[in-house]
Amino acid sequence: MSSSRFKKDKEIIADYETQVKEIRNQLVEQFKCLEQQSESRIQLLQDLQEFFRRKAEIEIEYSRSLDKLSERFSSKIRSSREHQQFKKDQHLLSSVNCWYLVLNQTRRESRDHATLSDIYTNNVIVRLAQITEDVIRLFKKSKDIGIQMHEELVKVTNELYTVMKTYHMYHTESISAESKLKDAEKQEEKQFSKSGDLNVNLLRHEDRQPRRSTVRKIEKMKEKRQAKYSENKLKCTKARNDYLLNLAATNAVVAKYYIHDVSDMIDCCDLGYHASLARTFRTYLSAEYNLETSRHEGLDVIENAVDNLDSRSDKHKLMDMHNQVFCPPMRFDYLPHMGDEVCQVSAQQPVQTELLMRYHQLQSRLATLKIENEEVRKTLDATMQTLQDMLTVEDFDVSDAFQHSRSTESIKSVASESYMGKVNVAKRRFNQQETEMFYLSKFKEYLNGSNLIIKLQAKHDLLKLTLGEGERAECGTTRPPTLPPKPQKMRKLRPRSVYNHKLFNCDLETFIKDSGQPIPVVVESCVRYINLYGLQQQGIFRVPGSQVEVNDIKNSFERGEDPLIDDRDEHDINSVAGVLKLYFRGLENSLFPKECFLDFISTIKLESGAERAHHIQQIIVTLPRTIIIVMRYLFAFLNHLSQYSDENMMDPYNLAICFGPTLMPIPDSQDPVSCQANVNEVIKTVIIHNEVIFPSQRELDGPIYEKCMTGEEFCDSPHSEPGALDEVDNGTEQHTSDEAKMTKKRRCRRG
Structure with missing residues (x-):
């Protein structure tokens, strides 16, 4: 029995030592993990420094290239005719203005990229070097604290081992004392059973004395063993209490270390790392975003100039710059021959009949020409719309080329098969030139027809005026002459x-x-x-x-x-x-x-x-x-x-x-x-x-x-003032009925 209990105690001690050994191995591995993390962070920071150092070199190199490019063309246009005209009257054609703005944007990008290079060199890289120093220092300090915490854990586990051994020893002695006490109790019971079997009256006096002496010895031995058992049991109880208290304390300390202290120690290693790295990356983001903002501001100026590309405005500017060339000449005056005072077409007989016939011929001819020229104009407008659609087709969107999820090969294939593919461009180019030729031929035809109409219309109007006045003069009446209905007038352009x-x-x-x-x-x-x-x-x-x-x-x-x-x-x-x-x-x-x-x-x-x-x-x-x-x-x-x-x-x-x-x-x-x-x-x-x-x-x-607008007088708007929907001043009457008000109301947009 005692050998089996001893063997079991050895197994318990061995299990405890194995558990403590595993904890110590964990503590060693924890330091290794933290050290590896620190080394990986240092390597990351060094790579970032090298990256931004190289990026700064690229940015300053790009800045210099942009500056050279803009200066090359700026010096070229300073001697150009357009620039001389710009210096003279500070008025650029919209197309030339776009070119000037592109050069200005290039110079702006050059300055921005130089600034970006300076930020990388003197700010971002310096911040990364400081974070590297902080990582090394904090890991060293955190490791010192961790070693102290590990020593405390070892101390606690050793104390637990000591009280556990003491408890086991006192418990063994208590079991031994209990066993001896039970033996004494058995002897006493055995003695009492023997005494009960004999008839006390039959015992002789000389036999009674030795038996009493034996009983007393057994009682004294029982009392001693009882006292020893009680003493050992008390010691065992105290040892068990100490063991349980230390066990609870040890478990609490171990649990606290693994649940809280390890996390806090990692936090000490991380102290300020993520915040400092975030500030560094935000410096990078701020620089890049401001670069993009500056770039977009410049591009917005160019986009506005592109929106303002206006052929009509440029035409007017060209005509204004060369006003003397494009100014209409003076009208031709009537130059009478040798004192002839008649300056009007004569409609008196015998030429009136001829003029009237000529007038009807002009009227008929004009009606035919206007119909024909109107058909040409419609064809011209349709052709212009087709040409306009060709010229304004939105083939400038290159978003597909910047899809980062695609591989280079797929981008090339998409570009070759897209609207901008060489075959499609050549085909559209051919169609455009063919349409242009057709448009120009129709434009020429329209100009010739409209010029002929203008000439005939001028003669027609003068004959109409002359014949009307001539007939009134001849008939002596104010009644207007009977003339054919006037054809629809051509739309006139304002001067x-x-x-x-x-x-x-x-x-x-x-x-x-x-x-x-x-x-x-x-x-x-x-x-x-x-x-x-x-x-x-x-x-x-x-x-x-x-x-x-x-x-x-x-x-x-x-x-x-x-x-x-x-x-x-x-x-x-x-x-x-x-x-x-x-x-x-x-x-x-x-x-x-x-x-x-x-x-x-x-x-x-x-x-x-x-x-x-x-x-x-x-x-x-x-x-x-x-x-x-x-x-x-x-x-x-x-x-x-x-x-x-x-x-x-x-x-x-x-x-x-x-x-x-x-x-x-x-x-x-x-x-x-x-x-x-x-x-x-x-x-x-x-x-x-x-x-x-x-x-x-x-x-x-x-x-x-007003935020709420509608074709009618009213709208149901949450912004309408009280009463605004209830009364309408329609002349002198007010419509107050619900039906009248509802028919007047119109649903409007939210304000």
């Missing part, structure tokens, strides 16, 4: 001088005074149409519309029509937006006067948007009342449009990029590249703070922009 001073390309203040329109009809109509159908249009004012449709809408306004009056979404929103931009771009005096340009730009020095708005407001109140009303109307609309930026992607900054060059052109004496960003900030501030900058309707009477 250029009238065009420039009518609606487009006019002086806004003069137009408002002459027309009596506080808001030009083209502005009001375009804003209303966009409000109804285009608030969610993605890229509005940034994506160009159809030039043909822009011209059609513009020409309709010039004729006194409003092509956007119908409540039907039948026009391209981008084309309508293009007309609005075209109107403001063509004003003789820009909406923001050039003489106030430096005053507006000076507000950018103020950091607070509210302070900027206050100073801009002080400048704007000095402008003419009519201009302030138009500005208030326009910027209230732009602010409303920016509220849909989640859908249309046009926040105040993007709208400012589109409208900055249009509303606030840079004076010729200023550098366009350096000023454009400031112009955009001014326009953005006005869009955001328009309610603060412009006077209210109570302060300045005039039209104001």
Whole structure:
């Protein structure tokens, strides 16, 4: 029995020692893991330093190459004829302006990449070196703390081993004392059983004395063994208590170490590593994002210049620059021969009949020619539309070439099979040239026909006037002559001088005074149409519309029509937006006067948007009342449009990029590249703070922009004032019935 118990005790001790040994092995491996992590971090940081060192070299090399490239072409164009003309009158053709801006953008990118190289060298690499030093130092300190914690664990496990051994020893002695006590109790029971079997009365006196002596000895031996057992049991109980207490303490310490202390020790090794590395990478991201922002700002200027590529404007600039060459000559005057005073066609007899016959022949001939020429014009327009579609096809999107998930081979195959493939380009090129030849032939035919019509029409009109007056003179009556019905007149183009001073390309203040329109009809109509159908249009004012449709809408306004009056979404929103931009771009005096340009730009020095708005407001109140009303109307609309930026992607900054060059052109004496960003900030501030900058309707009477617009008088809008939907002043009557009100209401867009 004792040998089996001894063997079991040895097994328990062996299991404990194995467990302690495994813990110690774990502690050693923990240090190895932390050391490997520290080494891998150091290697990572060294690789990053080497990467950014090499990237800085590439960036500065690229910067120098860009600078050389821009300088090469800049020096070339300084001697060009276009540049000399630009120096003379500070007025570039739109195509030449794009070229200038591309060179400016190249110089800008050169400076930005040089700055990027400097940031990598003097900031990012230095930060990475500091993080490397921190990793080495923190690992060393954390390891010292870890060694101390390991020694504490070993101490605790050793103490547990000692109290466990003591407990086992006292428990063994207690079991031995209990066994001896049980033997004594058995002897006592045995003695009592023998005594019970004898008849006490039969015992002799001499036998009774020895038996009493034996019983007393057994009782004394039992008492001793009882005392020894009690003493050993108490010692065992105390030893077991100490063992259990130490066991709980040891388990708690071990659990705390593995659950909390190890994690805290790793945190000590990580102290500041991730935060410092994050700051370093954010420095890299900030540099790269600012590079992209600067690049996009420059590209936005170029994009705006591309949007402003306008053949009509360039044509006018060319004609203005060479005004003497393109100015119409004086009319030919009638030169009478030798004092002949008659300067009119004579319709008296006997030539009246001949003139009347000639008139009818001209009328018939004109009707035929106009029908034929109208058919040619329709063919010409259709051909022009086809050619326009060929020339404006959106084959400039190269997004597929930048799909990083594809391999190089797949990109090449996509490029070769795409719309830009060589076969497709050659085919489209051939079709374009063929269409051009057909268009030119029809254009020539149309010009010849229209010239003939003009000549015959002039003779026809003069004969009509002559015959009418001749017949009245001959008959002595005011009754007009009986003439064939007049064919439909050809559409006449306004003279250029009238065009420039009518609606487009006019002086806004003069137009408002002459027309009596506080808001030009083209502005009001375009804003209303966009409000109804285009608030969610993605890229509005940034994506160009159809030039043909822009011209059609513009020409309709010039004729006194409003092509956007119908409540039907039948026009391209981008084309309508293009007309609005075209109107403001063509004003003789820009909406923001050039003489106030430096005053507006000076507000950018103020950091607070509210302070900027206050100073801009002080400048704007000095402008003419009519201009302030138009500005208030326009910027209230732009602010409303920016509220849909989640859908249309046009926040105040993007709208400012589109409208900055249009509303606030840079004076010729200023550098366009350096000023454009400031112009955009001014326009953005006005869009955001328009309610603060412009006077209210109570302060300045005039039209104001309403978020809820409709073709009818009313709309169910959450922004409508109380009672606005309940009463209508229709002449002298008020319709108050629910049915009348409901028929007047129209559903509007959200405000």
